[in-house]
Amino acid sequence: MKIAFIYIAEPYQCYHTASVASALAAIPGHDVVEYYSFPETVEHLSRIRQALDVPAPPLKAFPKSLKARLLKRARRLDQERLVVLRENIAELNQYDAVVATEYTGGVLKEMGLAGPKLILLMHGAGDRYVNDEHLVREFDLTLVPGPKVESYFQDRGLLRPETTRVVGYPKFDVFEAVQRENTVSFANGRPFALYNPHYQRKLTSASGWMMPLIRGFKAQSDYNLVVAPHIKTFHRGFGIRERQLKRQRSPEVLVDTGSSAMLDMTYTSQAALYIGDVSSQVYEFLAIPRPCVFLNPRKLPWQDDPYFLHWTLGEVVEDLDDLMPAIARAQERHAFYRPAQEKLFRETFGEPLLGASQRAADAIAQFMIAA
Structure with missing residues (x-):
């Protein structure tokens, strides 16, 4: 199985997804490649793999047209993201599955993603309404952190039980590995x-x-x-x-x-x-x-x-x-x-708090076998 993980926004996405990509790459028969849009992503991915003590999957930068580069320079980042996705449909169509961590990835099918299964590894676990959350219904498999989020999307008819898996929050696994690096302290000693x-x-x-x-x-x-x-x-x-x-x-x-x-x-x-x-x-x-x-x-x-x-x-x-x-x-x-x-x-x-990265990787692997 060839699986593409895409990072199409700022490096915060790395902390939700990188540990899952590594866990999936360790399952025999799964070739994982990561694609990024922001150059800073590379440093964060490297830091996470070092902390987790796991090998890094192959990493590729999304090629960008002049239009995309100009949008980036003008800091029209939401528009740039859509242009980058549209320009790389042919590249992503080479894979058996594409894994994204934000709702925007749901536009890929409309843009021409035809062969790969589209998988959402949901990041964030808040209560706020997001204006593009309707795109959740475009994914073939959605991995959610817990029962609260699962119920929210199923009650609105955006998710079906058969295409949803509760896996936990992979970011906690990453934090467990990197937490020793940074201590916040002030000279006056106050909290x-x-x-x-x-x-x-x-x-x-x-x-x-x-x-x-x-x-x-x-x-x-x-x-x-x-x-x-x-x-x-x-x-x-x-x-x-x-x-x-x-x-x-x-x-x-x-x-x-x-x-x-x-x-x-x-x-x-x-x-x-x-x-x-x-x-x-x-x-x-x-x-x-x-x-x-x-x-x-x-x-x-x-x-x-x-x-x-x-x-x-x-x-x-x-x-x-x-x-x-x-x-x-x-x-x-x-x-x-x-x-x-x-x-x-x-x-x-949900519970247990740790181990979500492996649960998410196993869910993707099982889904792909059955697909």
Whole structure:
């Protein structure tokens, strides 16, 4: 069997998929080749294989036309992704299966992918509605992290039981291997809070609340602060946002706009407090139940909305004046939220927590034999 794994976005995809590609390549009769679009992906894949102590499958860069390169230079990355996929259909049609880790891969059949089975290794495990999630129905096999996500997509008629497998969250396997590399420490010795805003304009808390939050942390003495927005926050603007944000660095404020620590659970595993809005990284943080504070500057009507289920796991702040007081009382109120955190974490990722990479590889191998 010839299997192509495709990385068509930023290197965060590596931490969800690389361990599965390695596990599948170790099963006799499966030849795995990886394709990447972002040059930085190579370094991250190498780091993961080194940590896992496994050989790397063959790796190829997606060839790109002048149009694709211009879109990349203009930072129109979503458009570039579609152009790159369309230009490489003939290359991918040589395989028995193509494995992607985002819904966008569902357009491949419409673009002309005819021979290979299309497999989705779903990344992220949050509650947020994603506008291209309807593409899930285009995949021949979908691997999901846990029963929560499985039920969500089956209830909406996007997945059928016979084409769905619950395998867990391979990123935890990668974290288990790389966690010894990075320790976050501040000279003052205080614990740190992680601020992890999403990039989507209609939902992010960053636009109006990030700077007041940073100022608030500089004025208190309980926590340090790590500011690590979703990597796609910096898609546009030609680096202006990064430069503006980096000016906020201080001895008690660490700003990260693109390091591996943003991607590999370094911050989510070590933070004492999570502050965010709709990023699915909150579920990675809850591998160890800890206090959460969620920011709702637009006063969205979130109660009883399944897309904001994680907002039941900590206090939701809607007024800027209440931001720092909520952070100050988060530890005291954590006991109230902890049972719900533990329950929802199990529903999100299933059990056991480790071993998802091998379970996903076995599911792909079994599916291909039966196909």
